[in-house]
Amino acid sequence: MSITVSQVSKKFGNFQALDNINLDVKPGTLVALLGPSGSGKSTLLRTVAGLETPDQGKIKINGRDTTNLDIRKRNIGFVFQHYALFKHLTVRRNISFGLDIRKKSPQAIKQRVNELLELIQLQGFGDRYPSQLSGGQRQRVALARALAVQPEVLLLDEPFGALDAKVRQELRDWLRRLHDEVHLTSIFVTHDREEAMAVADKIVVMNQGRIEQIGTPAEVYDNPANPFVMSFVGEVNILDHTSPLFKRTNRANSASRLFVRPHDLEIFETPQKHHVAAKVQRIVHLGWEIQLELALGDRSVVSAHLNREEFSRLELELGQQVYLEPRQVKYFEQDQLNYHASSTSNQQIAV
Amino acid sequence: MTSLQPNLSSTRQNKQAHSTRISLPWVITIGYLSLILLLPLAALITRSLTIGPVEFWQIATTPLARSTYEITFVTALAAGLINGIMGTLVAWILVRYQFPGRRIFDGVIDIPFAVPTSVAGLVLATIYNDSGWIGQLFAPFGIRIAFTRLGVFVAMLFISLPFIVRTVQPVLLELEPEIEQAAWSLGASEAQTFWRVILPPLIPAILTGMALGLSRAVGEYGSVVIVASSIPFRDLIAPVLVFQKLEQYDYDGATVIGTVLLLVSLILLLLINLLQQWSRRYAD
Numbered sequence: 304m305s306i307t308v309s310q311v312s313k314k315f316g317n318f319q320a321l322d323n324i325n326l327d328v329k330p331g332t333l334v335a336l337l338g339p340s341g342s343g344k345s346t347l348l349r350t351v352a353g354l355e356t357p358d359q360g361k362i363k364i365n366g367r368d369t370t371n372l373d374i375r376k377r378n379i380g381f382v383f384q385h386y387a388l389f390k391h392l393t394v395r396r397n398i399s400f401g402l403d404i405r406k407k408s409p410q411a412i413k414q415r416v417n418e419l420l421e422l423i424q425l426q427g428f429g430d431r432y433p434s435q436l437s438g439g440q441r442q443r444v445a446l447a448r449a450l451a452v453q454p455e456v457l458l459l460d461e462p463f464g465a466l467d468a469k470v471r472q473e474l475r476d477w478l479r480r481l482h483d484e485v486h487l488t489s490i491f492v493t494h495d496r497e498e499a500m501a502v503a504d505k506i507v508v509m510n511q512g513r514i515e516q517i518g519t520p521a522e523v524y525d526n527p528a529n530p531f532v533m534s535f536v537g538e539v540n541i542l543d544h545t546s547p548l549f550k551r552t553n554r555a556n557s558a559s560r561l562f563v564r565p566h567d568l569e570i571f572e573t574p575q576k577h578h579v580a581a582k583v584q585r586i587v588h589l590g591w592e593i594q595l596e597l598a599l600g601d602r603s604v605v606s607a608h609l610n611r612e613e614f615s616r617l618e619l620e621l622g623q624q625v626y627l628e629p630r631q632v633k634y635f636e637q638d639q640l641n642y643h644a645s646s647t648s649n650q651q652i653a654v
Numbered sequence: 655m656t657s658l659q660p661n662l663s664s665t666r667q668n669k670q671a672h673s674t675r676i677s678l679p680w681v682i683t684i685g686y687l688s689l690i691l692l693l694p695l696a697a698l699i700t701r702s703l704t705i706g707p708v709e710f711w712q713i714a715t716t717p718l719a720r721s722t723y724e725i726t727f728v729t730a731l732a733a734g735l736i737n738g739i740m741g742t743l744v745a746w747i748l749v750r751y752q753f754p755g756r757r758i759f760d761g762v763i764d765i766p767f768a769v770p771t772s773v774a775g776l777v778l779a780t781i782y783n784d785s786g787w788i789g790q791l792f793a794p795f796g797i798r799i800a801f802t803r804l805g806v807f808v809a810m811l812f813i814s815l816p817f818i819v820r821t822v823q824p825v826l827l828e829l830e831p832e833i834e835q836a837a838w839s840l841g842a843s844e845a846q847t848f849w850r851v852i853l854p855p856l857i858p859a860i861l862t863g864m865a866l867g868l869s870r871a872v873g874e875y876g877s878v879v880i881v882a883s884s885i886p887f888r889d890l891i892a893p894v895l896v897f898q899k900l901e902q903y904d905y906d907g908a909t910v911i912g913t914v915l916l917l918v919s920l921i922l923l924l925l926i927n928l929l930q931q932w933s934r935r936y937a938d
Contacts, residue, residue, distance in 0.1 A: 387836040
């Protein structure tokens with residue numbers, strides 16, 4: 304079932320929560336709304352759900368105009384960050400809640416609940432209360448409860464936000480596998496870029512109530528439309544025209560900025576033409592990845608990431624002189640740095 | 655009365671169950687509780703034991719005594735039930751609605767806590783008598799409120815209301831709005847959401863408030879003695895009977911009626927505690 308959001312705007316007092324949002328979600332896809340807090344991602348989700356009413360614009364679910372339709376009649380499944388389970392009801396009664404409301408027959412309800420308990424791998428937990436479950440289990444119950452009524456679309460608001468790192472990762476992998484089985488059109492909200500990339504077919508990057516870019520995880524990462532997206536979907540060094548790394552390109556001018564990802568800085572022990580000298584100022588071991596802080600000639604500091612093999616081959620030490628060569632950089636003009644600019648004037652060049 | 659904060663006490667007991675060492679704070683606590691609560695109660699019971707079972711039973715079950723029990727407990731129960739509903743409604747309005755004067759309204763709830771009971775009785779007798787502001791509305795229909803059993807009822811309503819409001823209010827505040835939104839998203843109407851999702855978690859708090867209000871109403875003396883005529887078999891309540899017996903130097907009689915009141919109160923509290931435990935079986 305498709306979701307179409309056209310020209311939707313929403314204000315809370317003077318705060319522009321959504322600013323002319325246009326979004327098409329194709330049937331059966333899993334879309335992530337990614338952005339910092341206050342970017343409007345949750346508001347957009349809640350507007351699609353019917354928990355907020357847009358000031359302007361239209362929302363269609365499966366071609367049906369639902370802009371002013373009551374949430375009860377939208378046939379959506381909604382999953383909340385803090386589960387919002389009914390604490391006084393058992394797992395079984397939580398899952399069957401929507402079916403009880405719809406007055407389904409007891410046999411049909413029992414069968415559907417059993418199916419869902421199997422789906423969320425909580426067979427045997429049906430008679431427990433939510434307080435007797437872990438966070439990850441509770442969120443799976445919340446998901447089963449939303450799925451029980453066979454919604455046309457599934458909306459998840461920071462579904463893994465309240466969980467610790469390990470459970471978070473397990474649950475997001477599980478959600479992806481579940482989606483591959485069920486193919487329910489889904490939108491989930493997250494501020495975690497890794498989560499968005501790991502789970503979603505398409506990522507919608509949002510900022511200040513606007514959509515900055517829509518694309519697959521690879522598109523958004525490799526071809527960011529603007530400085531905001533580039534900075535938000537991954538770490539980046541931002542350098543102005545005074546930086547030695549920028550000067551050597553002869554494109555340096557005071558109105559543009561050079562963006563280079565830390566893993567795109569190649570490190571050499573001996574200098575070659577165009578290489579930029581730097582001094583190793585800090586070494587951070589993160590297991591497979593080693594992060595370096597490198598001081599350039601103008602005392603500015605850049606970050607470079609290399610893997611363990613590269614690191615041990617170079618035999619780097621603190622204070623050592625090294626030489627840098629960017630593998631890939633992006634230029635953005637000053638006007639784009641205000642995050643308003645169109646996506647037309649960015650270029651990607653190999654150095 | 656041990657049931658004032660069932661939620662808090664049960665979780666704390668669980669957490670600190672391992673520290674059984676007798677410490678100074680422990681001694682002070684137990685000593686204080688003994689002095690203030692247990693000893694007086696023990697004294698009352700010991701005094702009543704000296705009377706002898708046959709005589710005790712006779713004094714406890716005279717027709718007058720039985721009528722005062724009935725008037726006291728039935729009226730208090732009725733007031734508790736009505737306030738169980740009305741107090742919940744008041745708490746709901748205070749938590750869920752923004753309106754001018756809400757904070758003042760919220761403060762007014764505590765007046766029955768603060769006002770001396772004799773003042774409360776005076777106020778109630780003034781407005782509910784046949785020519786008072788409210789009493790005169792009912793007088794033409796032959797309904798007299800002050801100086802009748804209805805007056806006792808009104809006084810008990812007055813003093814038990816804050817107990818229910820103040821126990822339900824914090825629970826309502828903590829109820830996440832997401833719970834309701836989840837119910838809506840699953841197709842539940844406003845009414846279904848209220849009955850199935852909002853009310854059940856409130857029930858332990860409502861029962862607690864009713865228990866507190868009920869025990870307060872049963873023990874109420876100061877306002878009732880003013881707003882009722884205290885005529886035997888009509889609106890004489892048991893606590894007032896205890897006082898009347900004392901005035902007549904009938905110490906045995908006062909002790910017996912007092913002991914009966916104490917026992918019934920304890921049984922009521924025990925029942926409500928069990929009910930609460932049952933309704934909290936799903937809690938964290």
